[in-house]
Amino acid sequence: MKLTKRQFLAATSGVFCGLASPFQLNIAQADDGFIDIVAQETEIKLHPSVPASTLWTYNGLNPGQEIRVKQGERVKVRFTNKLSEPTSIHWHGIRIVNNMDGVSGLTQNPVAPNETFEYDFIAPDAGTYWYHAHNESWNQVARGLYGSLIVEEPYPAFDLKNDMTLIIDDWRLKQDGTLDTDSIGSLMDWTHGGRLGNYITVNGEYLPTIKLKKGQAFRLRLINVANARVLAIDPNKFGAIVIAYDGQPLPTPKKLPYQPLLLGPSQRVDLQMIPSQSGVYSFEDLSNDTPYEFAKFEVEDAIEVVSSTIILKSNKLPEPNLNNPKTFVLKMTGGAMGSIGDVTYNGKPMEREDFRTTKQAWAFNGVANLAKDPFLAYSAGKRF
Secondary structure (H helix, E strand, C coil): CCCCHHHHHHHHHHHHCCCCHHHHHHCCCCCCCEEEEEEEEEEECCCCCCCCEEEECCCCCCEEEEEEEECCEEEEEEEEEEECCEEEEEEECCCCCHHHCCCCCCEEECCCCEEEEEEEEECCCCCHHHHHHHHCCCHHEEEEEEEEEECCCCCCCCCCEEEEEEEEEEEECCCCCCCCCCCCCHHHHHHHHCCCCEEEECCCCCCCEEEEECCEEEEEEEEECCCCEEEECCCCHHHHEEEEECCEEEEEECCCCCCCECCCCCCEEEECCCCCCCEEEEEEEEECCCCCCEEEEECCCCCCCCCCCCCCCCCCCCCCCCCCCCCCCCCCCEECCCCCCCCEEEECCCCCCHHHHHCCCECCCCCCCCCCCCCCCCCCCCCC
């Protein structure tokens, strides 16, 4: 199973200028083929000039090390929890067997402190995916528990040194530059737009410079791991086109006829960029009134030039059965700016004070948190 070695070679050859990247270290495979991943506390500086913050990391790095496999290959991860509370790993966007999906309380029990769980699944679709904690994700992901999972096409697509993963996160920092952990789980955040940060990093670094070569085709795999920030970017500004959304390629690459492109939490987009001019280009978030620059592209002249657009092949996905469609109504209510109506929580009607003490400020179809009965149920193998 091919992991991140090739990505590490790209990183160490100068693709990321000065970037303290997780791609510079390999994930060790044991003799039995498992990748060992440990969730642990790690002291990390989110900026060189500020004190270290206590982040929750995979193998001591933020982001966690990238896992790369070929389409159809097997992924085997031995996960050990060294945190003080239970956790699990969810493989976001991958079509895998249910008991390997890693959602605590739904597809598996959370992994208790000092316990181990083995994940073992086949990666069926080529594309850009990621892995992250899925037990109280609002807390654990905000502290840094995430990494990229890249499933490569079985055919040559992009030159591997030009295939780049950019994990974008926003952090809420205090005045001294350390992570604000006291506000995690704030009722104010939960009843409004979620936990928004005031500081954006790419692959764990503030304002990195990403070096590109003029005339060469680059693949930029963008992953938004922020808790609530909807990134707004303009690929047209630096001459990029969209080739895939959420792991699935487009039939043909697409230049956006509008801007900005919105990329919500957990979403991924693959961009193709063939720089036509040397120079420095700003990569900005446009979600606020003032653009926020979070990375730079530095385009250098190159002897070797590859100017043709690369088209990815579609994954073979099962088609839904639209001959006899069924309608399911899911009504979301709540929040500080809306009416939640009559709501039950754990089988009991909620009174006014309950919303504050339980922090259950939202509901689906009149039920806060998980309902006793599933929203819908279907037999395995049926399409709907």
